[in-house]
Each structure stands twice: as C-alpha cells, then as structure tokens.
Amino acid sequence: MRTWRRLVDLVGAHGRAALVSVHAVKGSAPRETDARMVVRPDGGFFGTIGGGQLEMKMLALAREMLDEGRGPARIVDQALGPDLGQCCGGRVKILIETFDRRDLRDLEALAGAEAEGGLFTAECRFDESGRVRREVSSSVGDDAWTQWREVHGEVRRPILLFGAGHVGRALVLALAPLPFAVRWLDPREDAFPAHVPAHATPVLLKDVDAEIAAAPPDALVLIMTHDHPLDMAIAAAALKRGFPYVGLIGSATKRARFEKRFRELGLTEERIRSLVCPIGVPGIEGKEPAVIAASVAAQLLQTREKTVLPAAAETPPTLRGSPTVIPGPRSGARNP
Template identity: 40%
Template sequence: MSFERDSLAAAIAAHGPVVRVLVAASAGSAPRDPGTAMLVWEDGQSGTIGGGALEHKAVRAARDMLVAGRRTAQRRLPLGPALRQCCGGAVTLVWERFDDVSLPDTLPHARPLGPAGDMPAPVARKLAAMRPGTAPALLDGWLIEAAMPEARPLWVWGAGHVGRAVVSVMAPLQGRVITWIDLAPDCFPAPFPEGVTAIPAAAPAALMPRAPQQADHLILTRDHDLDLTLCHAALLHGFASCGLIGSATKWARFRSRLAALGHSNALISRIACPIGDTSLGRDPQAIAVGVAAALLKGGNETMTRDRAV
C-alpha cells in the first residue's frame, strides 16, 4: 500500500486538518502490513490500521495532536507488553498532521519526521529507487513513501441485483477503478457508490472498445441476448478476465453460439461461467462475495479460468 493523496485531500476539504496514522514498519505478527493508513479528524475517521486496542490508542493520539497542533509523531509499540494483544509482534506508527498547504504535490514523497533540514544522500537514493506500491521506509529520521500502484480496471455490465451487490462489495476496496454500464440512468441505485463511474448506454456493447484491454469484466445483465452480445464483443476486443452470470446450462448454450460466431474453444474458455463460489449459494450478496474473493485472491487469473477443451 502507498500514499493515497486523493483520499487525504478529500478528507481535508471536508473536515479541515487531518492526522494520517501510518503503519510505517512491523515485526512479527501484526494486524496490518506496512503502508496501511487511516485518517482521523476532530469528530470522525476513515480507514483502519486494525488491532482493536492499537487503533483506539492511535486515534486518541491523533486527536491529541489536532488539539495541540503538533505536526508529527512516531512510536514503536510492542503489541503484547504495551497493549495486551495476542499478536506478539510490534508496529511502528507515524502520525502526521496534514492540511491543504502541507499536502505533497508529487509522489514518491520524502519528508523529515523531526526538524527540517537538507535531505541526506541515502534518503535521496532511496527516494529515487521507490516504485509504485513499495512499502514505506524510515531512514535517517525521514519517512519515504511511494505512489499508489496503477489501479486495475473493472467493468461491470448490468445494474440489477447481482451487479449492485458486486459493486457495493468492490467499490470500497483499494486498487480498483470501476466502470458500471447499464441501459439508462434510472437503472443505477441512489445514492450512487463513491468513486464508481456510471455510463448509461442504449447499446452497451458499443462501449466495449473503450475498455482497457487489461480490464476485468463482469457481464451481469438481465437479458441473455445482451449477455451474448457482450461476450462476443469482449472476445473480439480482448480482456484480462471475463466472468458471466449464469448456470452451466446457459454457458453450454453460449459456448455453442459463440463458436458459431467464429470464436475458438480455447478463446471461449477464457470466459468464466458460472462466477463466484457456487457453494455459497445463489443470493446476490453471496455471488458478490465469491466474485470479490476470486478477484482479490488471484487477481485477473482467478476469474479467467482456462478449461480443458
């Protein structure tokens, strides 16, 4: 995980000064990995660093910083001795107070946690070597953080019960840019999930060429003919993975019809159908949980299930 400037800027715009609490380092068993962060303001917070007592202590310290006007703090906390937690490891937390003036302009970003001064040469070298998604580094009294890795695109076709469930599960997760397509504006729910792009389109398949070829696709419409058209368009365009809502019977018919449209068995087999984990049941939320788990566990590869042909 890396520095999320946009989320921090939005929190500052909405709430004023914000303290960002970062897991800068960990040793042994710890609730969250280095790079995990949460934001705390006077009467609220977002995100989590986990650990129950650890987070409670971190939030109190953040609010104390807001009252006192302190800029930074750093502390290593052994989870067992200090907080009576069973993890047994230790975490190093960094608290930083940000406002609209102190937001970094560029990433990766390095700043001193103590008095300002010239950047030491080792810090400059580490900064130059930082790649998106790299864990943060504490070096010579400086904190160095990378930019976020490029988000993976997810295109969801259909805003019915399953589409809504899938988007509600996936939208809060980091590392995804979600585009949601259906036939008309009133197909989408209100309020609309934050950070999701909705595109009403009378002919959804005409949008397929706009999708990045590294996108994951979930085809979840109410119309089997539209589903087939979208599968055909996806196979012509290319994708990282593609999942289709449906039963084994529906997929057998689609395989035959897609073959008649000129697609090879090997190519057709790149579409996963049914999607999710069928052992969880057919409830829309259960399907959404299974689909999200597949995408999170294996990235693009889990949804793209190559089959013997």
Template identity: 40%
Template sequence: MTPCKEPWPGGARPGVVSWHEALHRHQVAALPHALASVVGTAGSTPREPGAKMVITANEVFDTLGGGTFEYQVIDSAREALSRGENGPRLEAFALGGRSGQCCGGYVHVLIELFAGAEMTIALFGAGHVGQALVALMTPLPWRVFWHDSRSGAFPAWAEGQPRLECLPGPDPAAAVAALPPGAHVLVMTHDHGEDRALIDALLARGDCASIGLIGSDSKWASFQRRLRDAGHAEAALGQVRCPIGIPGARGKHPYEIALAVMAELLTFKPAVERCDQRGVAPRALRDAFKNERMGSRE
C-alpha cells in the same frame, strides 16, 4: 502549487490546489499518485523538513523548492508509478552533486507510492443483481466501470460515487473496446443476445484479467456453440466462468447472488507479499541518519 485541471467532487472551487487537497482527491478516487516529503536536511536546502508535494503522471501539486532537485524527485516518482510500484522509498539528494545546485546541502526525501485501485472491474448490466453488486463494491478501493445499453438504467445513488463510472451506451463492441486492459469483467445484461455479443468481443480482445457470465450451464452451452462457430478456440472459451459466484454458494435473491459474486472477486484480488521486512530498508534509514549527523557537525 498547480492549478486544478479536473473538476472536483461536490463542485469544490477550482484554482490553486495544495498537496493535502490533491492527496485527498487521489486517495478517495484511488488514482495513481505519489506523496514526496522532505524528512531530513543538512546544510543549505530549498525547503525545510515537512515540505510535501503530490506527484501524478501528468501533474504536480505544491513544491519541495523547485530546481533540478525537485525535477529529480518528480522523475523518480513517475518512473516508479509507471512500473506500478507501491509503498515507501527513501532517496538522498546531495545539492551540488547529483542535483547540480549550488546550495551545497543534503536532502532526504520519502516518496510514498500509491499505485491506484487494487482492482479494476467492468460490469455490464444495471439490473437487480448488478445494482446489488455495485453497492457492495463502491466502499472498496476498486475502480468500477458500469455499463448498460438502456437509458435511465442506473440508480440515483450511483451519481457522484468517487470510483464509479456509469457508462450508458447502445454499442457493446464500442464499450468493450474502451475498457482498460487487465480488467475483471462481469456480463449480466437484460438480454441474452447482448450478453453473447459482449463475450464475443471480450474474447476477441484477449487482455481481460477474468471474464464472468451470469446464467446457467445450459445458457453457457448454447453460447459456446455459437462462439465456436464465430472462430473462438476452446482455450479462449475456457477463460469464461459461467455460472459465476463462489462455489457452493446458494440463494436466488439478487443480493445473495451479488454476495456470491463479490466473494469470488475477492479471490482474484492480488495477494499481499508477506515478509519480515517491509517499507524502507533499515540500512537506508541508518545511512540517512548517519548523513544527518555528519551534516549537523559541519
């Protein structure tokens, strides 16, 4: 097992972390990870079926028995995580063949991949609409980076939310530079000048999944004139949605606006591929059980 290198929510004890503790933490925080489970063995093997380990890009929690076989499981999981893969995959390891170990057995490992948060949201502004919107987002498996240039702007209930980072700071350009690529960004600060500076910096970055600006058509028309003068092309300006919210929504109360924006964000959520076959391929399962039976006869 691996020592915990990061603080745990709620002040839980540091020290040795088992696979089930690590799995809970990464599931709650919507962080990329894999759960590797021994689901079948034949002959002499390091661990029994049911042994599990959690694998991330930088850490490993618990063990499947060590040795080259375990390193191959870790490498396979990390390669898949680096490609953003989701879902289960079944892998076979012949100890003594592929794994170069002298046990001589055969192991099937189910690797369940969790790519992390479904969406990454960056929200600038902790006013009434921003607070209502974040309250709607926190139950979802989304990562939310919440920025406000004012001190003391964030509500007390935001403290300790597992997928929410509250980031105070007076420099909009630095905040934009620190964003992860591919974030869906919403700009709704208390100041029009700050809104415009943020849109300028976001367009200069050019790698946001979407950009939304709260306000009216006249506000956006005024911004566009200045942004053109700053050198932004029409194609770049076309990336900005203003007003924000799902079309046809009505209501001026902060919670009503937040609901309309939330509904619009849901339209950006990645589609789930629908097909008749999902998860581990039936042929892989048939081959796994065939090898199990062959191993039991030896």
C-alpha cells in the same frame, strides 16, 4: 481511502486533524507499511492501522496530541507481543502527525496529486521543528533532502459491468468499499438508480465493440444484462479480446448454449474455457441479488490478487535526523 483529501476536509471543518501511519514493520504485524488512519479531534477516525490494542493506543495518543495543538510529529516504537499482548509478535514504528489550517496549502497539494489517480511517492524529511515535510518525488528526488519515502494514492482495478438490473445494482453496492473502478453499462436510459456510488460511472451502452476495444487490457468483465442475445454479443467480444476475467451470469445450461455459438463464431477452446459461468465463489448457492453480489465480489478479489498490478515503490524507513523515538505504551492486558 484518499488520505490527503480526507485531511483537507477535516481540517477545514474542525480546524485540526491527525494522521497515524505505519512507518515501519519488523516481523508479523496487523497492517503493512504505509497503512494509515485519519483522526478527528473528537476521536472519530477513518481507515485503520490494524485494530486491536495497537490502534486503541495510537488513537488515544493522537487525541492527546490534537488537544495539545499543532506540534512536532512523534514516532512510537511499539513491540506488539510483550507490550500489548497481541499475538502478531512483530514490531512496528507508528508516525503520528497533527495538522491545522496553517497546513492547508501543503495538504491540498498532496490531495491534488492523490486525485490524479494511481500511486505516487512522496519524499519525506523532518524539519527543524520536528514536523514532516513532503514533496512529490518527481519534484525533489534528492537523497540529501530525503530521509524516507512514502507511497500514497490507490490503485483501483477497472471493471466493465454490463447490466443495471437487480444483481448489477447489488454488485455495484458490494464493490463500493473495494479497490475497483466500475464502468457500469446498460442500453436502457432509465436503468440506473438516481444515486450511484462514487467508484462507479454509469454509461449508456451504444456500441459493444467500441466499449470492449477501449477497455484497459487488465479490466475484469461482468455480463448480466436483461437480454440474452446482448449477453452473447458482449461475451463473445470480451473472450476474443482476452481479458483476465470474463464472467457471465447464468446457469450451466446457458453456458452450454453460449459455448455452441462461440464455436460457430470461431473462438478457440482455450478462450471458451476461460469464461466464468456460473459466476461467484463455488459453494454459495443463494440466488438473492445481495448474496450473488457478495459471492462475485469475493471472486473478483481473488482474481485481482492472482494478476499483476503496478508495483508500489519501495519505502525504506531510514530516519536520519528524526525526532526522539517514543517507546510504545505498555499494557497489562493480554489478548487470547
């Protein structure tokens, strides 16, 4: 979720909005530090800090703060087990902030840093009124100014998806809410739908070798075009390049035929074995496009977890000069 862009839009449309952030975690908790949720004045929200009683309580508090008007931030120190009856057993500090149109300039600056892509670190402090002030770290970097650091933005793993047929379209939709950026390629000018999700960029395929050469080394490659010779050419080029994942739609018979041709082209046995074909999580046998897409999306997430991505900056939750910490609300409810 693009947190700051969402806040800019909500403040512009509704006049105010709240940001609920997991500021610090000790022990087991539903979400990690820097998980966030943006809240509208009517209680609608985007994102999650983990659901359950914790999220419900923080949503209610955020709405109360919005009703009171723009004011100081609050830190809620919440034990999950005894206070809320959640089984996680850890402890979290939740930071809740409110914004209105007076904050738009600051919000837009952070949205601009977010729009550049990737992760960035913000240096943070409480000002004399108890509101949070943030600066992108490269412009501050002063420990005397900084009380804590936050990581913002998102890392989307690049995917080259060759083919805009039924399965290709279903896969683009399945990947829409997931942390991937899809370069969607097909040589047919009329192959793409009229509306494409924001995470996917449709591209008319003209030169396979050029696309493979230009792709980032950590890209994941999926091949499902309408033409088997084209599939062959793409797969051979991708395997030769050595991407972490090269997936080809098709059966074991198709794989065997392709392997024979790969050997004729001089590909090593190690590269040939790395080809994923059939694609998808083993044990899911359905052949409907949506079923295949769900299975492949799960496999791509597995691959993403196994390979190294840019490391997030550390976010030590030191709170020199912070406002009074509010104990978390207690509840008699008990979850199983």
